[in-house]
Amino acid sequence: MVNLNAVLLISFLLFSIGIAGVLIRRNALVILMCVELMLNAANLNFIAFARHSGSVSGQAFALLIMGFAAAEVAVGLALVVALYRKRDTVQVDDINLLKG
Amino acid sequence: MEHAMTAASHPASYLWLIPFLPLFGFLINGLSGKRLKNNAVVDTIALGSVGVGFLLTVYYFIQLIGLPAEGRSLHQDLWTWFDVGGARVLGGLSTYKIQWAYKFDVLSACMALLVTGAGFLIHLFSTGYMAEERNDGRYYRFMAYLNLFVFSMLNLVLGANIMMMFLGWEGVGLCSYLLIGFYFDKESAAIAGKKAFVTNRIGDFGFMIGFFLIFQVFGSLDYNTLMGSVREVVNLPLITLYGHTASPTWWFNLIGCCLFVGAMGKSAQIPLYVWLPDAMAGPTPVSALIHAATMVTSGLYMITRLNFIYVSAPVALAVVLAFGSLTAFVAATMGLAQYDIKKVLAYSTVSQLGFMFMGMGAGAFTAGMFHVFTHAFFKASLFLGSGAVIAACHHEQDMRNMGGLKKVMPITAMSMILATFAIAGIFPFSGFFSKDEILWKVFEGWYAHGHYTGPVLNLVAWILGMLGAFCTAFYMTRLIAMTFYGEYRGGGNDPHGLTVQSEAHGHDDHGHDAHGHAAPGHHVPVHHENHVHELDKPHNHRTDDPEDHDIVPGHVPHEVSWRMWLPVAILAGLAVVGGFLNYPESLHRILPLAPSELFTKWLEPLLYQVAPAHHGEHVPPAMEYGLMAWATFIWAPGAMLLAWWMYKIDPSWSRPKAFVAKFPNLYRWVNAKYYVDEFYEAAIIEPLKRFSAQLWSFDTWVVDGVVNGVARVTLIWASLMNWADEYLVDGTIDLIEYIVQETSQVFRGLQSGRVQNYAFVMFIGFLVFAFWKFLA
Numbered sequence: 001m002v003n004l005n006a007v008l009l010i011s012f013l014l015f016s017i018g019i020a021g022v023l024i025r026r027n028a029l030v031i032l033m034c035v036e037l038m039l040n041a042a043n044l045n046f047i048a049f050a051r052h053s054g055s056v057s058g059q060a061f062a063l064l065i066m067g068f069a070a071a072e073v074a075v076g077l078a079l080v081v082a083l084y085r086k087r088d089t090v091q092v093d094d095i096n097l098l099k100g
Numbered sequence: 101m102e103h104a105m106t107a108a109s110h111p112a113s114y115l116w117l118i119p120f121l122p123l124f125g126f127l128i129n130g131l132s133g134k135r136l137k138n139n140a141v142v143d144t145i146a147l148g149s150v151g152v153g154f155l156l157t158v159y160y161f162i163q164l165i166g167l168p169a170e171g172r173s174l175h176q177d178l179w180t181w182f183d184v185g186g187a188r189v190l191g192g193l194s195t196y197k198i199q200w201a202y203k204f205d206v207l208s209a210c211m212a213l214l215v216t217g218a219g220f221l222i223h224l225f226s227t228g229y230m231a232e233e234r235n236d237g238r239y240y241r242f243m244a245y246l247n248l249f250v251f252s253m254l255n256l257v258l259g260a261n262i263m264m265m266f267l268g269w270e271g272v273g274l275c276s277y278l279l280i281g282f283y284f285d286k287e288s289a290a291i292a293g294k295k296a297f298v299t300n301r302i303g304d305f306g307f308m309i310g311f312f313l314i315f316q317v318f319g320s321l322d323y324n325t326l327m328g329s330v331r332e333v334v335n336l337p338l339i340t341l342y343g344h345t346a347s348p349t350w351w352f353n354l355i356g357c358c359l360f361v362g363a364m365g366k367s368a369q370i371p372l373y374v375w376l377p378d379a380m381a382g383p384t385p386v387s388a389l390i391h392a393a394t395m396v397t398s399g400l401y402m403i404t405r406l407n408f409i410y411v412s413a414p415v416a417l418a419v420v421l422a423f424g425s426l427t428a429f430v431a432a433t434m435g436l437a438q439y440d441i442k443k444v445l446a447y448s449t450v451s452q453l454g455f456m457f458m459g460m461g462a463g464a465f466t467a468g469m470f471h472v473f474t475h476a477f478f479k480a481s482l483f484l485g486s487g488a489v490i491a492a493c494h495h496e497q498d499m500r501n502m503g504g505l506k507k508v509m510p511i512t513a514m515s516m517i518l519a520t521f522a523i524a525g526i527f528p529f530s531g532f533f534s535k536d537e538i539l540w541k542v543f544e545g546w547y548a549h550g551h552y553t554g555p556v557l558n559l560v561a562w563i564l565g566m567l568g569a570f571c572t573a574f575y576m577t578r579l580i581a582m583t584f585y586g587e588y589r590g591g592g593n594d595p596h597g598l599t600v601q602s603e604a605h606g607h608d609d610h611g612h613d614a615h616g617h618a619a620p621g622h623h624v625p626v627h628h629e630n631h632v633h634e635l636d637k638p639h640n641h642r643t644d645d646p647e648d649h650d651i652v653p654g655h656v657p658h659e660v661s662w663r664m665w666l667p668v669a670i671l672a673g674l675a676v677v678g679g680f681l682n683y684p685e686s687l688h689r690i691l692p693l694a695p696s697e698l699f700t701k702w703l704e705p706l707l708y709q710v711a712p713a714h715h716g717e718h719v720p721p722a723m724e725y726g727l728m729a730w731a732t733f734i735w736a737p738g739a740m741l742l743a744w745w746m747y748k749i750d751p752s753w754s755r756p757k758a759f760v761a762k763f764p765n766l767y768r769w770v771n772a773k774y775y776v777d778e779f780y781e782a783a784i785i786e787p788l789k790r791f792s793a794q795l796w797s798f799d800t801w802v803v804d805g806v807v808n809g810v811a812r813v814t815l816i817w818a819s820l821m822n823w824a825d826e827y828l829v830d831g832t833i834d835l836i837e838y839i840v841q842e843t844s845q846v847f848r849g850l851q852s853g854r855v856q857n858y859a860f861v862m863f864i865g866f867l868v869f870a871f872w873k874f875l876a
Contacts, residue, residue, distance in 0.1 A: 023860045031856075092856060099853030 007048040015041035028083065028090040032076045039069045109324070110167070112160060112174035115202045118153045118212060119254035125149030126247040133240025146243035147223050150250055154216035161209050170705050174204040175260060189319035190339060196320050203260035203323065207469070207706050211257035211401055214473060218393045218480050219250045221667035225484050226385040228663035229491055242282060246389065249275035253394050257401060262311045262321040265402065269307065269366065272395045273300045279390060280382035289381040296375040303365015303372055307402075310358030314409070316341055317351060323405065330408045330708065352409055356416025359406065360423070363399025369457060370427045373450045374777055380442040384487030387442060392449050392479040397472045400456050404465045408708035411463070418557055421461025421542070425561035425568075428454030430774070432571035436578075437771040439600075440497050441486045444579050447773075448523070449479055451568055455538055458565055462558065464541035465707060466700040470682045471534035473699075477678050478519040478531060481671035482576075485516035488664045489583055492657040493590055499579065501599045502657075504588035509659040513584045515672035520580050522675040524573035524740055527732040528693070530679030536728055537684060539565050547723060566735065573739035581747035588657065598753065686724050 014037055021034030043062045050058025084090050125145050133142055164172050181200040186193055204212070223246055233239045252275055256268025274297075281293025311321065317333060318326050333339075334348050341351070363369065368376040368391075379391050390396070403410060403420070410417055428451050435447035452475045459468030490497055492509055506513040522529035525536060543562045546554035589599050659665070680694040688696035746755045760767040769775070 019863060023856055023863065026856075092854065095855075096853030099851060 004048055004052050007044065011041045011044040011048065014038075014044065026091050026093050028080045028092055029077075031092065032073065032080065035076070036069060036073065039065055039072075109173040109175040109203070110171070112163075112176050112204060114156060115160065115174060115176040115204055115258070116178055118156050118160075118216070119202070119251050119258055121149040121153045121156075122247040122250040122254065126244050126251060129240050129247065130244035133244060134237070136240065139234050139239055142240045142243050143227050146247055147220065147227070149247060150216055150220045150223055153250070153254070154213075154220050157209070157212045157216050160204050161213060164204065164206070164209050169701075172206050172705060175201060177201040177260075181263065184315075187315075189315065190317050190341065191319065194315075194319045196315075198261060198263045198321060200264070201260035202258045202264075204258060205706065206702050207401070207404060208257045210469075210473065210702075211397075212254060214397075214476050215250060215253045215257060215394050218476055218671070219246075219253075219389060221670055222246075222385050222389040222393070222480065222484065225388070225487065225664050225667040226383075228661045229385055229487050230383065231491075238282075242279075242383070245275055245278045245282070246385070249279065249390060249395075253398070256398050260323060262314065262323075262406075265405070266307070266311065269362075269398060269402075270304065272390070272398060273297060273304065273366070276300070276379065276386075276390050276395055279386040280379045282382055282386065286381075292375075292378040292381040296379050299372050299375040300365045303362045305362075306358045306360070306365070307362025310355050310362060313341075313351065313355045313358065314406075317348075317355070326406075327408055327708065330412070334412050349412060349414070352413035353415040356410050356413035357419055359402060359409070360399075360416060360420055363402055363420075363457070364423065365399075366402075367396045367399030367453045367457070368427075368450045369399075369423050369454065370430060373427060373431065374780060376450055377443055377446040377773070380440070380446050384442065384483060384490060387446070388480045388483035388487065391446065392483045393476040396449065396453055397456075397476065400453070400460065400468055400472050403457075403460050404469050404703075404706070407465045407706070410460070410465075411708050417461050417463060418555070419461075420457050421557060421561050424454045424457025424459075424461050425542070425564040426454070427451065428458055428568040429564040429571070432568040432575070433770055434773045435575040436571055437767060438575075439499050441489065441499050441502070441579060441583060442483075442497055444499075444575055445479070445482055445486055448482075448572065448575065449475075451572060452479065452523070454568065455535060455565065458542055458561055459538035461561070462538070462542040462545050464538065466682070466703045467534065467537040467541050469703060470699050471538055473681075474522065474530035474534040474675065474678050477671050478522040478529075478675035481515055481519040481668050481675055482523070484664070484668045484671065485512050485519065488512045488660045488668060489516075491660055491664065494657075496590060498600055499582040501590045502583045502588070503586040503590075504584070505657055506584040508588075508657050509665075511665045512660065512668055515665070515668045516584070517580055518672045519675045520576045522672075522679075523576055524736045525569055525732060526736055526740075528679060530675050530677070532732050533679030533682055533684065535569060536731055537682070539569070539731065540724055540727060543727065547721075566731070569731065570735060570739045573736040574743045577740040577743035578747050581744060585748050586751045590657065687728075690725075 018034045018037030018039075018041060021037065022031050025031055025034065043065050046058040046062045046065070050056060050062075080090055083095070087095065089095075125148070128145050129136075129142055136142055160174060164174065178200045181198045183197045185195045185197065187196075188194070223243070226242065226246065230239055230242055233242060249272060252268045252271025254268070255271060256265050259265045259268060277293045277297040280296050281290050283289040284293070314326070315321055317339060318329055320326060320329070334352075336348050338345050339348050339351050361372075364372045376391055376396070380387055382390075410420070431447045431450035431454060435444050435451065438444045438447060452471070456468040456471045456475070459465070459471060488509065489502065489505060489512065492505065492512075493502055496502065518529070522531040525532045539562060542558050542565060544554075545558035546552065546556070546562065682699035683694040683696050685696045688694075746759075747753060772778075
């Protein structure tokens with residue numbers, strides 16, 4: 001039985017890597033991948049707590065999130081493709097139409 | 101005569117055509133005359149409209165004769181002219197509507213006959229007299245004005261209320277202005293027109309006040325209503341208007357005097373007569389139509405029409421008598437020493453109008469009115485005759501340059517001589533009957549059936565009238581002698597050195613010209629040698645500019661065309677026989693040549709009787725026969741013979757010259773018409789001008805100064821406001837704007853447009869909240 005704290009630590013690290021990637025990386029594809037990392041960190045948390053408390057609802061949530069993530073990636077990639085067609089780039093630095 | 105007022109008036113559906121035909125003539129000729137190159141068309145329209153009007157008048161006149169005496173009135177209501185309902189009059193608010201209505205009764209019938217009849221003859225005369233204008237494009241204008249005049253005059257006499265009369269009254273004033281100033285390119289004519297208009301306006305002011313007062317007292321301006329209610333008004337104990345309470349007689353006197361001021365202007369009485377002699381600057385037919393036959397009689401017409409006012413206004417009647425007799429005498433003396441043939445007739449007209457007013461003032465309205473008609477005949481004849489003479493002598497107006505014309509123009513001469521007999525009052529010419537009637541009525545006022553208790557004013561007026569009659573006979577004979585007898589003095593033929601350098605046609609001298617101060621014979625004779633080269637020119641009637649009316653050297657006078665002598669002859673014929681229309685009762689007893697007092701009886705329904713007329717038989721006093729015989733057999737012929745002796749027997753006029761040499765000052769004063777024009781100039785016009793100049797400077801310095809000052813203050817205030825607006829109001833706005841801009845500049849950097857920045861901030865915020873929660 002793996003210690004809960006160890007799993008949570010991994011999950012924390014995973015999430016931190018994801019958020020850092022989202023905030024730092026400039027490539028839209030990489031940002032999407034980092035979002036996936038953060039989702040997986042959350043999944044890990046759900047499963048860890050499900051095991052710890054002996055309830056299956058957490059695991060059900062994990063499955064649900066995976067489904068969501070798949071949908072989200074599909075939409076996200078579509079956006080990236082559309083963006084690339086429109087602007088010839090996927091670097092988010094160059095996309096600042098909302099600049100005041 | 102209550103029945104006359106209440107009697108039903110008969111409708112007449114074509115009455116309106118009488119005044120409106122000349123109006124149409126005026127409109128057609130006036131608006132299209134310039135394009136109508138054909139003068140015959142203009143003639144047809146102008147003469148036709150008046151001629152048909154005359155025939156219609158005759159038709160209605162005959163219809164009127166067929167009616168019983170008290171019902172002799174035709175009327176036609178056309179439309180409501182304006183509604184004066186709600187005006188405050190005596191006894192409440194008025195509900196009166198002024199109708200555009202015509203009334204054809206005994207008086208207006210006679211006047212309309214005169215206006216259309218004499219008007220037609222004068223139109224006919226004009227076609228001959230205005231020969232020069234026929235070709236220069238002004239002719240249609242003249243005929244249009246004449247037609248407009250006839251329209252106005254017919255409105256004056258046919259109108260059924262005072263407002264209609266006033267419309268005509270102003271209309272004839274306007275036409276008189278237009279016609280006197282017909283040669284408006286000539287300054288004297290323009291000035292004379294202006295003078296006539298302004299003088300008439302002064303009179304009109306009085307007339308207006310008069311009929312406003314009538315409206316206030318009676319609440320109506322209809323002749324029928326006025327006559328119907330006058331008895332009631334006279335019997336009111338007191339009348340209060342404008343806070344002044346007085347007896348009805350007092351108010352009637354006031355009204356009468358005000359109306360007489362109007363009559364003074366229109367009918368050229370002292371002191372407003374000055375315009376009429378100057379009005380001779382207009383073409384001669386105008387002088388005949390306006391200033392002898394019709395317009396000047398409108399004052400008389402008005403007084404006769406409103407006799408019900410005057411009968412109850414003894415003071416007003418006395419004023420009329422006084423001014424009338426004074427005018428009759430003074431104007432007659434002015435005529436004694438004039439050389440311009442039209443000026444003599446002008447003063448004669450003023451004087452004769454004075455006679456008419458004398459009759460009115462003595463309460464003899466019919467006598468005055470009868471003189472209006474006889475005078476219209478003989479004076480129109482004389483004026484047109486003088487026009488013929490002037491045309492014959494190539495627009496020469498100075499009688500010193502005429503003479504001997506009887507041989508060349510016998511018809512005109514004969515007509516004018518007959519008219520002269522008429523105006524002098526020789527039996528049985530018309531002037532005798534009318535003038536003698538007036539003088540007798542005036543005398544009777546004092547004589548009072550042998551008691552000699554009447555007002556002294558009547559005696560004085562009678563004496564003035566007799567003197568005026570003497571002067572009339574004298575100057576008219578003088579005119580005839582100078583014009584028609586002796587040798588022709590024009591064209592360089594001047595055996596006695598009598599001619600003078602001719603003045604411009606219609607020249608008005610105001611007493612400043614050369615002959616105003618010099619005796620006859622002192623003038624430079626025409627230089628004969630200047631004429632020689634002109635003598636062999638074939639002579640035609642001149643068609644050049646009528647401005648240039650100097651003597652045409654070497655010319656010979658000629659008889660005028662039938663268009664000119666025919667009206668003169670017709671009018672002279674009327675002047676001869678016209679008197680029998682009012683053959684005096686007293687003469688009828690001893691010499692029944694004609695029905696007695698036709699005219700007086702004809703006008704009777706119109707006259708307001710204070711007391712029921714007493715038809716008591718009173719034998720005409722011997723005094724009446726005596727005065728009649730004296731006037732017509734001794735007084736007037738004496739004056740005529742005196743003039744004959746002075747101007748005909750001795751063709752060199754040595755007797756008048758001797759007289760002038762003996763009394764140079766008297767001559768100077770009479771010739772200069774007592775310097776009345778100069779007096780007006782100095783006493784009224786100059787002060788008025790100076791006063792106007794004062795007002796002008798007041799206007800310039802004070803009124804304009806105030807206005808300009810206000811403008812300046814406004815400007816200063818405005819620039820102050822402008823400064824405040826620019827720096828205070830706009831400054832505040834700009835400051836706020838600046839602050840907003842600067843602040844937003846600070847926050848602007850926050851919105852980078854990079855989603856990652858926002859996400860980072862969100863993350864930081866999340867962390868902050870998380871730690872805050874964790875620490876708490």
